[in-house]
Amino acid sequence: MTNEIDVKLKDALAQDLQKGVPILLKDGFHEADSLKEGSILKLQNPAGKFVGKGYVGMQNKGIGWLLSKNENEKIDTSFFQKKIATAIKNREDYYNSNDTTAFRIFNGEGDGIGGLTIDYFDGFYLISWYSEGIYSFKEMILEALEASVSYKGIYEKKRFDTKGQYVEDDDFVRGECGEFPLIVKENGLNFAIYLNDGAMVGVFLDQRDVRKKIRDAYSKGKTVLNTFSYTGAFSVFAVAGGAKKTTSVDLAKRSLSKTTEQFEVNGIDVEKQDIIVMDVFDYFKYAKRKELAFDVVILDPPSFARSKKYTFSSAKDYTNLLKDAIAITEKNGVIVASTNNATFGMKKFQTFVEKAFKESNRKYTIEEEFSLPSDFRTSSLFKEGNYLKVLFIRIK
Structure with a gap:
């Protein structure tokens, strides 16, 4: 498990986090440059009172995201599995659709983990990582996804480098390799999808x-x-x-x-x-x-x-x-x-x-x-x- 670092915030950011604002903005920290990607932060208000746990993941939107407002919650495989399972339950109607076989099952901060999206393409899953920080949790998140769904194959896109650009790499992660184009349906029509061909998949x-x-x-x-x-x-x-x-x-x-x-x-x-x-x-x-x-x-x-x-x-x-x-x-x-x-x-x-x-x-x-x-x-x-x-x- 990643060690947790105690960090005192400026009052404005602490108040935002208490309301549930999910993003960690750099100007809310007294010292942010020394924070390392993937670090788990125990966030405190100026009086030292716990306000939340977050992780460091540098994106153009901020330097990280709030993960939990529960001081006793561990950021581990079980944490990610609960988030993913809840997200999947919220998409049951999509999974049950006969005429749409491509949709998003996890949408970043909307599902409780900023910097991470997961899309479904007719039995295949595509994970997009938006910072080195969230990518450092890759094995936990993969384990959590595998425990939550059955799948044909899993692919990934690394949408980050030091300039925030897409990282060219082998996109296949595990399971079976897809045969491309993969034909998925959207409202009864077909789309040819390529999960193995750079940043864009086709739709x-x-x-x-x-x-x-x-x-x-x-x-x-x-x-x-x-x-x-x-x-x-x-x-x-x-x-x-x-x-x-x-x-x-x-x-x-x-x-x-x-x-x-x-x-x-x-x-x-x-x-x-x-x-x-x-x-x-x-x-x-x-x-x-x-x-x-x-x-x-x-x-x-x-x-x-x-x-x-x-x-x-x-x-x-x-x-x-x-x-x-x-x-x-x-x-x-x-x-x-x-x-x-x-x-x-x-x-x-x-x-x-x-x-x-x-x-x-x-x-x-x-x-x-x-x-x-x-x-x-x-x-x-x-x-x-x-x-x-x-x-x-x-x-x-």
């Missing part, structure tokens, strides 16, 4: 509800532009919803083969869809020049992106991105505006929309709002954890 599970809504309510008979399209997941759902045609645009060269594959595993005729490898910002210029217009435009950019010509920051540039989209959306059309930037909330995001439409001299209504689906559990005391913001915007 972002947090957009499940949004994809379903696009299929069920916004696609029939429509032309759909899917920008920053990655593997074309939104396009697959749009076609399944009866879209007249989809156009998927992404700068990454492999988006062509990846999107083609997702269409093919769903029996969709690729020749009837457009898949374009191009910088999205160049495509907007091209579309305006050619006087193209779409019924539905999907915007799901990364929080930050850099290409040869452009640098994009969603916190600074989303308004201009929306203006580009407005210019090529049909009258009475819909823009699906999405961001995963955790540094601002839904209200701020809506100000970007308001400004873009005002500067474009257009009117709009917001028809739908989405945040994370129910398997992505969050803590109400850590708003940054509920990072996803999606608006369905109708142009008047």
Whole structure:
């Protein structure tokens, strides 16, 4: 068992932890630089009273996470097993689903352990470690997971190094090696998944509800532009919803083969869809020049992106991105505006929309709002954890 270190905190952080705020922020410590990754901390207020146990795990959000408010609770395999078992019980409906076989079973601080996520892909489990600190508990967590589930195989992603980047490594951990692509279902449609091919597996599970809504309510008979399209997941759902045609645009060269594959595993005729490898910002210029217009435009950019010509920051540039989209959306059309930037909330995001439409001299209504689906559990005391913001915007 890891030795516990007594640490006195500044009063503000101590009070936050007593309320249940899960993150350990550096400025709440008198001396944080000497703390080692993976250390278990017995956290005390300035008067020396116990407020919680946490661990050191350096992420861009903070230097660690609260684990327990019970002074007598040991941070061992049994502790992790209880957390994982509770998380699994909360996902029983997902496990019992016949038409969805890929979902999140453990979502960091929302399930009581910040810096750790576990996803399920039709019998395979994928653990993502977000700091060296949480990775130091690997054997305990693996043992806890194995005691809680039956599985075909376990894979991992190390989403950290000294710069907070993904660590390239062999992703297979134990069990049987999967045969890839692994075909999983989401609301009855198929996705080709690769658990052994770098940081990205082929689909972002947090957009499940949004994809379903696009299929069920916004696609029939429509032309759909899917920008920053990655593997074309939104396009697959749009076609399944009866879209007249989809156009998927992404700068990454492999988006062509990846999107083609997702269409093919769903029996969709690729020749009837457009898949374009191009910088999205160049495509907007091209579309305006050619006087193209779409019924539905999907915007799901990364929080930050850099290409040869452009640098994009969603916190600074989303308004201009929306203006580009407005210019090529049909009258009475819909823009699906999405961001995963955790540094601002839904209200701020809506100000970007308001400004873009005002500067474009257009009117709009917001028809739908989405945040994370129910398997992505969050803590109400850590708003940054509920990072996803999606608006369905109708142009008047």
